[in-house]
Amino acid sequence: MINVLLQSITTEMFVGLAFCFGLVVGSFLNVVILRLPQQLYAQWKEQSEEFLSRPQNAQDTPVETILWPPSKCSECGHAIKPWQNIPLLSYLLLRGRCANCSSSISMQYPLVELLTGTMIAVTAYHYSGQIEVLYAVFFTLVLIALAGIDAREKLLPDQITLPLLWIGLIANLNEFFVPLSDAVVGAIAGYLALWSVYWLFKLITGKEGMGYGDFKLLAALGAWLGWQMLPLVILLSSIVGAFVGIFMIVLGGKDRNVQIPFGPFLAAAGWIALMWGDKIISGYSSAFSFY
Ligand SMILES: [Zn+2]
16 A cells, blocks of 8 residues: 555655655754753763762753754744744745844754755655665764764764664664674774774874764764775765865864864765765776776
């Protein structure tokens, strides 16, 4: 029954619907990106105070959670009405300004919405008509949230990276993307690869080149993509990361010691590897083969 229904919907309709779905979910991801780190910081503060047996400050303002309170303007606190909360359209209609105090609305909102819509549409097109599409959409959404949080806060929360790893293994229990053995080796090798780079860098320079969150994210990518994709993911993320780093030093006048989070590059490379990894690798090996 579902198969008949699926076949009657054309790919174009499916991709269009996926784009609209992506816009709406992108709007929700904006909230996750902004509020989840604040919620975690408040939890860590509470736990630290408890551990140190310090009296807790009862006057603390209630922490915003992902579901509460409803969206409001960050400048004037004006509650955002439903029609002002339509992904992308509202930003255009309001010309990027709050309807009440006309302070400018962060470009992050429409950008994340548009990016999510586009990436979900591409994912839907790529996996159209296959059950894998559900997992691939989930993978895409989680990577966007992680990239956004890491870009803003230099943080890849365990609360997201670890479930991403487990769910990757569960997906591959059914060999949705790669055989389970490749996924398990991928998770282990992904963690160890960056862990060794971290310690090598630390022993040589005495500095920390990346965070533990990066190891866990690459472990999760290995669980989804299999160990065979890890070299491609590391290569792609390093090349793009190096370009962006040089760009920021040259143009932004940032000094060399500025920390650029690696998570967004890992996430982007992981997504590209899920979509086109096989093609890239086979194209690469045929271009360099001497047979
Ligand atoms: Zn306002």
